[in-house]
Amino acid sequence: MTSGEPGFGAIARAMAEALRANAGSASGATLQLRHTGSAISCRAWNNAWANLSVDLLPIAKLLRGRPPSALEVQLAADGSYTFTARPDIATVSPGRLVFDPDFRYPGHPRPGLPRPAGTEPTGAPTDPTVLAEVTRLTSEFAELYAGIKGGPPPWASGLGEADLAAAEARIGVRLPEDLRALYLVADGDMRESGLLGPYCHESLGRLVHNYLDGEPGSCGWDDDPDDDGVVFETPPFGHVKRLSRNDWWVTFGTDLAGNFLLVDLDPAERGRAGQVLEYGRDIYGPPRYVAPSITAMLTDVVEALRAGKYESRYGATVAAETGLREEPRSFDEGISDAADLPATVAGLAGPELVQQVYLNDLGDVDLAVFEPLTSLRSLSVNRAGAVTPAIRGLEALESVQIHASRVELAALAGHPVLWDLQLADSPAPLDLTVLRTLPNLTRLSLEGSAVPDWGPVCALPALRVLKLDMAQVRALLGSGHPLPRLAALFVSGRTTLPEMNALRLAFGEHDAAGTVTELSGALT
Template structure:
């Protein structure tokens, strides 16, 4: 099916879906690299819009590159179909100029392999193998005595199997993890050998390592998109795990089948140890144990002391190993209805060593200097406020700030050393961006919908790489003769038509941009569609 046929098919589907009582209908779609499709029609009827996606899947050529598509259909049957592989996202329109760009704390694949991790043909250290063997054998004996049957484990793997897995990962695994695989290929019965975790097969280890990006990532902290990648909090305990959203040299080897996984960290922070075991998941990034050996030792020690629970008919043991008591990373503080609270008193009750993100909402006037007792704060937000005074000089680690208020004064942000992400919403007064030029690391800025009289001040922001504007702001910026050549990514909010988006992109690049357009009428035979 060529593009002309696709355009007519989409126009037919749009007419069938749109019903009666309309003069013009617009359908915009974005197709990603995997063939996934996002559709936008009418924000007031998203359920029907999502249902339309399934109908349209059959019209899409799966071998085409990522692209944006648009159908504009009049009630008399006339339609215009447009397609562009240069503007691959609409509603909002998003342009990615530098696909290699990453926000701070979100490293790209290809991180250098730490020294000493090269795969080697040497067998597992015999002393480590003896130590792990003794621990595994004692666990099996105690488990059998408690349950009346041997643990359900898959057979151990050979040195050749382990070496083959390491060759695919391109790193030698810690000696104690190698020893565990020599003895137990997989804890398929989730017996409690590693507490409430169970290790996976070597095949799964390799598969998970290469899934999406090499290595492992930290759940909600991981987002490679420059538009929404978040601040990465410090893991618990601090200084042991690198403050990154993902790492090529975190090798997941098991989990608890509840969105929590464990990995050996082969690239620790300065205070950590290669081979330490970390837990990662949707909300968790913490150190579990200094090694697999320590985990096994904790489990066997707990069994010796009788610190376990067994439920009738359940082959698993709930073992109270020491590493189960590792502190959770509870780092977010939400304070609602600020107008009705004594904010200073509320904050004084919190542990300043724990809170790394704080969001305030529904207040009148707030001075962010009130947050200074939270010395580890890396992310802050003030939402639905009257006035926000962003005095954040006393928050030296702050990286991300969101202000949703009627009034603010950016001068209070001047020269902040670590702030790289700033989002401003709802301001009702003209905004002077000049103070932002003093921020050495301001990488991402969102100002769509605001009155920015001197829009060309954007060109004075030395580190700006990711920007969100509305179409009016961008039109004024381009009319001033500026192109922001160092941008890595741009978002244009609101509804704009695909030809308009392509024209913006053409002006920003200063070169031709791909756009194909076809017109036709549903009242004519299919072959009448024309470019």
């Protein structure tokens, strides 16, 4: 049997030979590869071993120069094998099918957000009042710096108004007036003088590159359908829009340690245009609020130097003692083995700031105990006994994940904003009828749980992402109910490419068969 793209015969045989060399001939075995064009990852198993080691070098040589693809060989004990390949490099164990690549969860906007007032690149000169203030602050910093270090700060030369106008025309955004003024003074501070405290601003050219690299704007975390997806709010609440990314967030600075500064041109109701946020390697969760403006950052640094609150460090840096890196209360909280859960919740510091809770290793629990946490958006219950998810009083809650021996699902009824529900490994049969009362239920995960009736799942009007194990998928397909129109389907555990190809067709992607290559052969 052969179909699809020619030229895979040698690759299929090399995969079968590599598999037999490691799996032996006592039982059947499977080898799956993800070839991205520049790298190869693999997963191999047989009836005796969950993971087999395979020599990929001969296969890699044959794949060199070929386009990305997912490839699989199933080898029988008699040496016969079947081969499947398709260009969807994500379709391997565990299974991942994305039918709508434009789909996003709430708070994860695609590019094209409305333009805020005042962000049009007009080419007008920098506001003279703002320029005068930034010039005053940077001049005072330079004077204080020279008194500490014995020479001027090592800034790059300043730019002209024409340079700013040209850059803004390229990115389609007018920068905040104090950032424009900063570039007129110095086109970058990459030797870290300390002008912006623990941060330095990058060159204007780098700003343009960052903005235009990929989607316009900044950030873009957890935007994939299999990411957690819940967007948490930046404290102080009401200053920053609760979004994973924004066209009007412009990255301009860094701490040279994997963290970055941006100016926010599209603030929330209590914020102000030009406020400064931080994101990056050390910022887990929402962007961190740094300052109301670049001018405010400059003021904090100059006032600290003026008061003698600084450290002269090795190299060019003068480290002012400012509050620019003060950490707010963490947005998440872990609770384990709590003897008195209500007292533990009542004793949390800053309960109004808690947005995510991990509850571990308890017996029976009613989730109404978390009602004092008025900003709670994500709740994960792990290894519990019986769980009663009475969450009507948790009005901000968007995501509930429960791993328990029994779940009283009736308590979920009517929650208005819950869009993510994960019920893993529930041995007691789940009556999912109540899910029809959740108007925004977008993602549902039922892996390993007992589901006697698939009708309620198929009837969910807002359902777009479904996570199941393969036995559940087979039961869903055999239920006779019309299948939900999904943006993505995830299948846990071992899956094969032929199985995933069949699921593509079952869920409505009728052109999928044309992209599949199949062939068979035998080893002597």
